[in-house]
Amino acid sequence: MGDGSRATYDLGVNRIAVIMALTAEAAPVIAELGATPVASTSPLPIQFFEATRSGCHIVVSVNGQHPRHGVCSIGTDAASLNTYVTIDRFKPDLVISAGTAGAWARNGSQIGDVYVSDDRFVFHDRRIALDSFSEYGVGSYPAAKARRLAEALGLKTGVVTTSNSLDENDDDRAMIARSHACVKDMEAAAVAYVGEMMDTPVIALKAITDLVDHETPTAEQFTANLALASRLVGEKLLAVIDFCAARSLADLA
Ligand code: SAH
Numbered sequence: 001m002g003d004g005s006r007a008t009y010d011l012g013v014n015r016i017a018v019i020m021a022l023t024a025e026a027a028p029v030i031a032e033l034g035a036t037p038v039a040s041t042s043p044l045p046i047q048f049f050e051a052t053r054s055g056c057h058i059v060v061s062v063n064g065q066h067p068r069h070g071v072c073s074i075g076t077d078a079a080s081l082n083t084y085v086t087i088d089r090f091k092p093d094l095v096i097s098a099g100t101a102g103a104w105a106r107n108g109s110q111i112g113d114v115y116v117s118d119d120r121f122v123f124h125d126r127r128i129a130l131d132s133f134s135e136y137g138v139g140s141y142p143a144a145k146a147r148r149l150a151e152a153l154g155l156k157t158g159v160v161t162t163s164n165s166l167d168e169n170d171d172d173r174a175m176i177a178r179s180h181a182c183v184k185d186m187e188a189a190a191v192a193y194v195g196e197m198m199d200t201p202v203i204a205l206k207a208i209t210d211l212v213d214h215e216t217p218t219a220e221q222f223t224a225n226l227a228l229a230s231r232l233v234g235e236k237l238l239a240v241i242d243f244c245a246a247r248s249l250a251d252l253a
Contacts, residue, residue: 012246013249014245016093016094017059018058019086019096020098021075021079022062023047023065024072025226025233028233029098033238035049035051045064045073056241061082074187075164076187079190079191083095083190083194094144094244095203096202097160097204098206100225100229102166102211103208106213111209112208113156113208114206114236115182115183116149116157116204117146117183118157120142121161121162121189123139123189124168124179125172127171139193141192141195142196145252147253149203152243161189162185162189163184192204205233207228209226209229
C-alpha cells in the first residue's frame with residue numbers, strides 16, 4: 001500500500017502530534033513528558049498538552065469529555081475532528097494515533113503487547129454493497145512505513161482495523177478475516193483518513209488491553225488492563241519520540 005508519502009518524506013521529524021481518545025490512556029505520557037496544557041481555541045472539548053523532548057516539539061491532543069454524556073469522546077467522529085484541528089494548528093511532521101486496542105489470541109497476541117501499524121488502516125463496520133463504495137467503506141488509508149522503528153524498539157507490527165463498536169459481530173469478523181488485521185480499535189482509521197487528506201504521515205501505537213477471542217468479556221478485560229496498557233503505551237511513546245527525533249521519515253521505514 002501507500003507509504004504515507006508527502007513531498008517532505010526525506011526531511012527530519014521535528015514535530016510530532018499524538019492523538020489520544022481516553023484521558024486515562026494519555027495521563028502517563030503527559031506526566032512523563034512534563035507536557036503542559038495549551039489553551040484551546042476551538043469549541044470542541046479537545047485538550048492539548050505541549051512538550052519538547054529530544055529537540056522535538058510534541059503535542060498530545062486528547063479528544064476530551066463529551067459535554068452532555070460526560071464520558072471521554074471515544075470513536076471515529078471525535079478522532080477525526082481532533083486530528084483535523086491538531087494538524088491544522090500544529091502542522092506536525094508525523095501524527096501518532098496512540099492508545100489501547102483489542103487483538104486476537106489466535107494471532108499470538110498477548111495483553112500488554114504494543115503494536116505499530118503496518119501497511120494500511122481499514123474499517124470493519126462500513127459495509128456498502130454499491131459498486132466501488134465497498135472499497136471506500138474499507139478505506140485502506142496508508143500507514144507510514146515504520147518497520148525499522150518497530151524492530152529497533154521490539155514492537156510488533158500489524159494492520160489496524162477500526163469501527164465504532166467495542167465488540168465484534170459476525171459481519172465484522174468476516175471483514176476482519178479479509179483484511180488480516182490484527183489490532184482492533186475505535187479511532188485509528190479515522191485519524192489516518194484525515195492524515196491522508198492533509199498530506200501528513202500517520203502511524204498508530206496501540207497497547208493491547210483485551211483479546212477479542214478470549215472467553216472473558218472484552219469490557220471486563222479492558223477495565224482490568226487499562227492502567228497497565230496506558231503505562232506501556234506511554235513508555236513506548238517516549239521511545240518512539242526519541243527514535244524519531246533527529247531522523248527522517250525514511251529512517252523509520
Ligand atoms: N468503558 C471505557 C471506554 C473504553 S472504550 C472506559 O470506561 O474508559 C475502548 C477504547 O479503547 C476505545 O478508544 C478503543 O480505541 C480502545 N479499545 C480497546 N480495546 C478495544 C477493542 N477490543 N475493540 C475496539 N476498541 C478497543
